[in-house]
Amino acid sequence: xxxxxNLTKVYKIPEKDPGVAGAVKALFRPRYKAKPAVTDxxxxxxxxxxVGYIGVNGAGKSxxxxxxxxxxxxxxxxxxxxxxxxxxxxxxxxRDIGVVFGQRTQLWWDLALIExxxxxxxxxxxxxxxxxxxxxxxxxxxxxxxxxxxPIRNMSLGQKMRAELAATLIHEPRIVYLDEPTIGLDxxxxxxxxxxIKRVNQENGTTVILTTHDLGDIEELCKRVLIIDNGxxxxxxxxxxxxxxxxxxxxxxFETAADLxxxxxxxxxxxxxxxxxxxxxxxxxxxTSASRVSAAIMSQIxxxxxxxxxxxxxxxxxxxxxxxxxxxxxxxxxxPVISQAI
Ligand SMILES: Nc1ncnc2c1ncn2[C@@H]1O[C@H](COP(=O)(O)OP(=O)(O)OP(=O)(O)O)[C@@H](O)[C@H]1O
Numbered sequence: 001x002x003x004x005x006n007l008t009k010v011y012k013i014p015e016k017d018p019g020v021a022g023a024v025k026a027l028f029r030p031r032y033k034a035k036p037a038v039t040d041x042x043x044x045x046x047x048x049x050x051v052g053y054i055g056v057n058g059a060g061k062s063x064x065x066x067x068x069x070x071x072x073x074x075x076x077x078x079x080x081x082x083x084x085x086x087x088x089x090x091x092x093x094x095r096d097i098g099v100v101f102g103q104r105t106q107l108w109w110d111l112a113l114i115e116x117x118x119x120x121x122x123x124x125x126x127x128x129x130x131x132x133x134x135x136x137x138x139x140x141x142x143x144x145x146x147x148x149x150x151p152i153r154n155m156s157l158g159q160k161m162r163a164e165l166a167a168t169l170i171h172e173p174r175i176v177y178l179d180e181p182t183i184g185l186d187x188x189x190x191x192x193x194x195x196x197i198k199r200v201n202q203e204n205g206t207t208v209i210l211t212t213h214d215l216g217d218i219e220e221l222c223k224r225v226l227i228i229d230n231g232x233x234x235x236x237x238x239x240x241x242x243x244x245x246x247x248x249x250x251x252x253x254f255e256t257a258a259d260l261x262x263x264x265x266x267x268x269x270x271x272x273x274x275x276x277x278x279x280x281x282x283x284x285x286x287x288t289s290a291s292r293v294s295a296a297i298m299s300q301i302x303x304x305x306x307x308x309x310x311x312x313x314x315x316x317x318x319x320x321x322x323x324x325x326x327x328x329x330x331x332x333x334x335x336p337v338i339s340q341a342i
Pocket of ligand 1: 013057
């Protein structure tokens with residue numbers, strides 16, 4: 001459905017010497033500096049997938065999306081969307097895609113939402129009966145009913161995003177590109193938007209490419225993620241694999257009936273925190289298990305309560321952004337923890 005092959009974008013940034021002389025010189029003999037933004041990125045996306053595209057600020061996400069949507073022409077490599085070149089065939093391509101840029105609106109600022117949506121429907125030649133049917137559906141799933149008469153300029157951020165999604169999907173595109181669709185929204189609106197995206201994907205088989213810094217979006221919506229770092233793709237695969245690979249640490253906390261002094265640290269566990277009768281340990285689950293660690297503690301002291309904490313995705317992704325994938329060579333285990341007294 002989407003094929004990116006060695007996709008590369010190098011921006012040309014004009015350079016000029018300081019002052020008026022520099023400006024005049026630049027006018028007659030412009031000089032440019034090359035700024036590589038995306039380098040040799042290849043991937044394919046199958047129909048009906050929801051793919052999360054993540055990376056730090058400036059990693060090259062928006063540039064990639066702009067090439068996929070046909071807004072930008074790649075410097076090298078090629079992209080095919082539904083068999084077309086999205087830039088050369090941009091009119092045909094536009095019928096099959098929808099794009100939401102979280103911080104920009106594609107709607108008419110002064111028009112009431114219903115007028116904006118009607119315009120979009122006409123532009124895309126959505127048949128009247130289908131338009132009405134979709135409007136009823138969106139009114140319910142995106143809770144748009146009370147917004148239809150309000151101009152975009154008077155809407156809150158969350159209302160605007162719901163309106164934006166309706167406008168993007170009213171022509172039932174086969175692919176939607178969502179760039180930060182939940183940015184700045186409160187948790188409730190985020191949840192509503194995620195549920196809507198999920199529903200559109202499940203019911204219509206719409207393919208979704210999602211760039212976001214919100215890992216809640218990724219966790220709720222994407223089975224597969226692409227990670228871009230400094231313009232290069234460093235990971236393409238299941239979210240579950242990343243979690244497995246990087247989420248090998250668990251935290252376990254014990255509340256004990258007596259003071260902890262003199263307790264031996266279980267094999268494969270590290271001390272995180274210790275209070276009088278409370279102990280937090282971290283262990284690598286590829287080396288030991290929660291039951292072994294807790295058995296080792298329970299054999300030494302009466303335990304009143306215990307809790308196990310799963311690694312959270314934001315910690316894992318931070319580790320990857322900090323170079324974790326580059327250092328993560330298969331077969332290399334973390335250094336073993338030597339048994340010691342707590
Ligand atoms: N029009 C442009 N001209 C020159 N350089 C650009 C242009 N657009 C982006 N860049 C640079 O290209 C690199 C990639 O930018 P891009 O916007 O694709 O990153 P991003 O991953 O989307 O970042 P963010 O998460 O902040 O949106 C950055 O170094 C950016 O400064």
